Amino acid sequence: MRRNVWLIAISSIVLLVIVNNVVFFYITRLMLQQELEKELVSLGEQIKSAAEQKRIGQELFEEQISRELRAAAIAAKYALDGDVERITSDQLVALAKELGIAHITLLKKLEDNDIVLYQSSDPNQINKSTASWNPWHRIFHELFSGTVVQEKWLGTSLPNFWSGPYEVSSTDYTSIYKWGYFYDGSTNYMIDPYVDYTRVDRYNEATGLNRLFEDLIESNPSLLELSIVNPRTFPNDKITIEEDGSERKHIVQRPVLYGNYSYKSKHDVTDVRNAFYSEERNIRIERMDQAHTYKMFIPVIVEDERLAMVDEKGQPMDGYVLIITANYDYILQSLGDSVIRVGLITILIMAIMVPVVILVMNYFKNLREEAVKVAQDTYIEEINALFQSIRSQRHDFINQVQTIHSLVKLKQYEEVEKFTAAIAGEIHMINDYINIGNPAVAALIRSKLSQAEAYHIHFKHDVKAVKLTALAGQALDINRILGNLIDNAFDEVLKYPEELRTVSLYGREANNSLHIKISNYCANAKEQVDMPLFKSGFSTKIGDHHGLGLSIISSIVKQYKGEIQMQAVDETTITFEVKIPLKVS
Known part of the structure; x- marks a missing residue:
């Protein structure tokens, strides 16, 4: 016996050491990863601010050039x-040479309202x-009309003058220029001086x-x-095909x-778009051919400053995405150093745990006999309680029969009817519970019946043989569908007087599918059918409602490849039908 105690003690120590090592390893890795994330978030905010x-600063520099x-x-x-x-x-x-600029072009407005580059130092x-x-x-x-140009997002607007951003020349796709356009009405042409990209570069x-x-x-x-x-043009350059068939970026x-x-991933486009549209950071850890990367995607929204950037359709952008790519192998290197420390800590833990485990085993050995005795006493008490319960039920049954007999003998037939109705109600409740087929569904319906009674709602249900055997692991989702459908119907009928608060529920398993139908009174049934009731956030209710019930139902039904339909039976009755295919082995 003593040998077994020691074997258990040693086994316990080994198990504790293994568990300790595994837990410590994963906790250390998580902490290091969180520390790196905090460091990158802080660095990202600094880079974002500096960027x-x-x-x-570059915009102001270009404004000075304008x-x-x-x-x-x-x-x-x-x-x-x-x-x-x-x-x-x-x-x-x-x-142009005297003014120290690349070229000067003169634009003229023709009679057909076209504006052409009429004369230029560039042929x-x-x-x-x-x-x-x-x-x-x-x-x-x-x-030309003397209107003040308002396109500040794309350049600089000054009196009688506007300058766009640096862009590829329409006549020389290898050159990048910044153009300025001036017209004050004193000439019959617009003056267009422009400079190359050298200074900005x-x-x-x-x-x-x-x-x-x-x-x-x-x-x-x-x-x-x-x-x-x-985020709108990433990752490919926007190319325009000119009239002569040439390509222009x-x-x-x-x-x-x-x-x-250069550290490209197939997920980058999705991560960039998600970060930009959600305005929240995205993080992805991925092993590539070049390195084990830790990427952070930080959205930057520019509200007050102009941004010389447009989307794929040429519309102004109000933000961009900052991508920070770090080397995730640094975490693994830190983990390697941590493993050595874990080994030293493990030796110390073992030295402490050996005597502790021995003391604990001795303690439990002394308590074992007492625990056995307590278990036996408890078992005897439970058996006695069981027999007492059986005798009590038998006694109640005899009392019920004697009561019925006495009431009949006294010809109190109304009282007999009331008394037997109460007994029949209990039996009907049990049979109803059994007929529904699934305990979870039955429990939900029973709770909704109680809720309907409290709200003075006339709630009828005809749910039978809904065993959900083929959906055993997903019974919770079916209850979510039922619960949201019933709650939605209750919320609707509570808008009306008690006599109009009617809700009916039907449920069956048939032809390898689950069929659920719920109908309720609705004063504007046909109008509601045309509303986007399944859209998340949409609600016809007044007050603190989130409009998520029907959206949740729709998403669950789609998950199980089912279908949901809504229709107005008549002017005052709306019906929701759900069909979900069952998995048949």
Whole structure:
């Protein structure tokens, strides 16, 4: 016997050690992962703030370039003749060189309302129509008419002047320019000076977002990559097919605005869209060919600042997504160090647990005989209580028969009817419970009957043989359907007087399917049929209602490949029918 005690003690110690190691390992990994997530969230917020500052700084820098373009346009106005017909390309070439800009183009409004690039220092620009340049073409008309341009989200608006963002040239797809457009009515043409991307490129290399991202990655070995992406055009470039069949990319629609995107996953598009539309962070851990990555997708919504970015249809965007890609192997390395510490802690725990387990085993050995005695006494008491219950039931039965006999003998037939009705009601309740077939469904219906009685609702049910054998593991979902259907019917009839509060429920298993139908009084039944009652959040009730009941029913029914129908039987009766196929082995 002593040998068995020691065997149990040693086995218990080994089991405790194994459990301790496993629990400690998973807790440590979870804590490290949470710590990394907190670190990345904090870093993400810092990067988000810094990125916004850099982006706004770049916008202000580009705004200053726009002001310089306006100054160049005004200088060109005084240097050129007021009639475009008396201006030559050579004049524009010399003037552009003198002003230190890439080119100058003059736009003229024709009689057919088209606006063309009429004269230019760049010969490729001459006689090119702007009719397909939206929203540029509309803005040109606004400038010609003297209207103040309101397209601030896409550029800079100044008196008699508007400048768009940097964009790919329509005549040279390898060049990126920033154009300015000036017209004050003193000439019969619009002046369009523009500059290349050199200054902004140097700005980005020195103090821009790309420089920021490079510095962060260099100073933090756990970071692999930082990216700012356009959630509507990501991951592919937006390409426009021009009239001559050539392909043209658009800067304002580029998928990756800043940083790099080389750690690619098939889930990235979904994660970017989810983060942007939900305005909540997304996190995904994934092993790729390049590395074991920990990606965080942070949405950034820009409300007050203009954003030189548009969606795939050319509409302005109000935000972007910041992607932080970290190396998840750092967690695994930390876990490796933790395992060594776990081993040392385990040895200490074993040294403490051995004597503790021995003491505990001795204690339980002393209590075993007492526990056996208590169990025997309890068993005897339960047997005696069982016999007492049987005798009590037999005694009650005799009393009931004697009462009926006495009432008949006294010819108190009404009292006999009342007394037997009460007994029959109890028997009917038991039979009703058995006929329903499923204990959980029966219990739900019984509770709803009590609720209906309290609310003065006339609730009839005809539910039989609903055993749910084929859906045994999903009986809870069936009860959710029933409960929500009944609650929805109760909520509707409670709007009306007591005499109109009628609800009827039908349920059967037949032809390998479960059929549930509930009908209730509804004053505007045909109107409700046309309402989106199954839409989450929609409710016809007044007060604190969330409109989730019918939406929950619909989702569960779809989960089981069933169908739900709603129809108005007449002007004042609405019916919901649910059919769910049963799994037959």
